[in-house]
Amino acid sequence: DVKVTQSSRYLVKRTGEKVFLECVQDMDHENMFWYRQDPGLGLRLIYFSYDVKMKEKGDIPEGYSVSREKKERFSLILESASTNQTSMYLCASLLAGGPVREQFFGPGTRLTVL
Amino acid sequence: GENVEQHPSTLSVQEGDSAVIKCTYSDSASNYFPWYKQELGKRPQLIIDIRSNVGEKKDQRIAVTLNKTAKHFSLHITETQPEDSAVYFCAAPDMDSNYQLIWGAGTKLIIKP
Numbered sequence: 001d002v003k004v005t006q007s008s009r010y011l012v013k014r015t016g017e018k019v020f021l022e023c024v025q026d027m028d029h030e031n032m033f034w035y036r037q038d039p040g041l042g043l044r045l046i047y048f049s050y051d052v053k054m055k056e057k058g059d060i061p062e063g064y065s066v067s068r069e070k071k072e073r074f075s076l077i078l079e080s081a082s083t084n085q086t087s088m089y090l091c092a093s094l095l096a097g098g099p100v101r102e103q104f105f106g107p108g109t110r111l112t113v114l
Numbered sequence: 115g116e117n118v119e120q121h122p123s124t125l126s127v128q129e130g131d132s133a134v135i136k137c138t139y140s141d142s143a144s145n146y147f148p149w150y151k152q153e154l155g156k157r158p159q160l161i162i163d164i165r166s167n168v169g170e171k172k173d174q175r176i177a178v179t180l181n182k183t184a185k186h187f188s189l190h191i192t193e194t195q196p197e198d199s200a201v202y203f204c205a206a207p208d209m210d211s212n213y214q215l216i217w218g219a220g221t222k223l224i225i226k227p
Contacts, residue, residue: 004157031213040123042203042219043158050213058214090157094213101146101207103215105157 003027004106006091012112019078021109023091030096032074033103034058034066037088046089049074050096081113116141118206120218128226133194135221137204138186144206147187148215149178153200161202162189191223199225 007022023032031050035043045058047066055066063085067075074093078085091106117140127133139147148163164171164178164187171178175194180187191198201222205215 033214040219042120043217045214048211048214056211096213101213102148102160102163105159107157 004091004093004104006089006106006109008109009107010110010112012114013078013081014114015082017078017081017113019081019111019113021076021078021089021091021111023074023076023093023106024072025074025093025104026072027093027095027104028071029093029104030071031094032068033092033094034064034074034076035090035092036060037090037108043090046076078111081111083113085111086113087111115210116144116206116208116216118204118216118218120204120221122221123219124222124224126224126226127194129194129196131194133191133198133223135189135202135204135223136186137188137206137218138184139206139216140185141206141209142182142185143209146207147178147180148205149176149189150203150205151200152203152220158203194223194225196225196227199223 004025013019034046048056049068065077089109092103094103120137145166150158151161152158175192177190201220203220204218208214
């Protein structure tokens with residue numbers, strides 16, 4: 001059973017703070033994703049990683065960076081948090097090359113930036 | 115690149131009735147169409163998917179149909195129950211990427227008792 005965990009369910013930060021969101025998966029998946037979920041906008045991809053130290057920008061990378069130093073861990077970094085980054089953040093992982101392309105999601109982190 | 119549109123944004127049906135959610139896509143090369151369900155406060159989970167070589171797929175009360183000519187696919191839920199209340203997302207692959215999905219905006223399904 002794939003398990004994807006995120007470091008916090010709820011987080012409150014102040015404008016200008018550096019924020020770290022961590023995601024860990026235990027199924028040796030090569031691909032990991034960070035999404036942002038806002039009502040009426042669906043799931044928007046922030047960054048994607050297909051291997052350790054490899055990353056690709058998604059649709060809305062501005063204001064974010066990522067780190068993938070180990071295969072099981074994918075971190076999202078808000079360099080200087082702003083109020084418009086208040087949102088639900090979802091991490092997901094995916095096995096590369098398999099017949100099923102199911103993305104497995106973490107429980108989400110609801111971030112509020114004051 | 116791929117664009118996915120999903121309708122309606124909110125759907126309210128009487129318990130026991132059927133619900134249909136529709137998505138259209140733009141890239142005719144797309145070949146895989148998943149549906150995810152997100153219950154309130156929970157993570158999205160895959161409930162059914164279809165590949166482009168199949169026109170319909172069923173799993174108990176849910177089914178997905180695909181019309182490649184018209185470039186649309188639909189989720190059908192029959193005999194709806196309270197536990198079907200959730201937000202449903204459709205998606206299609208970004209054919210410029212190996213593993214990325216382009217997501218619809220989501221449909222909030224409300225089952226009225």
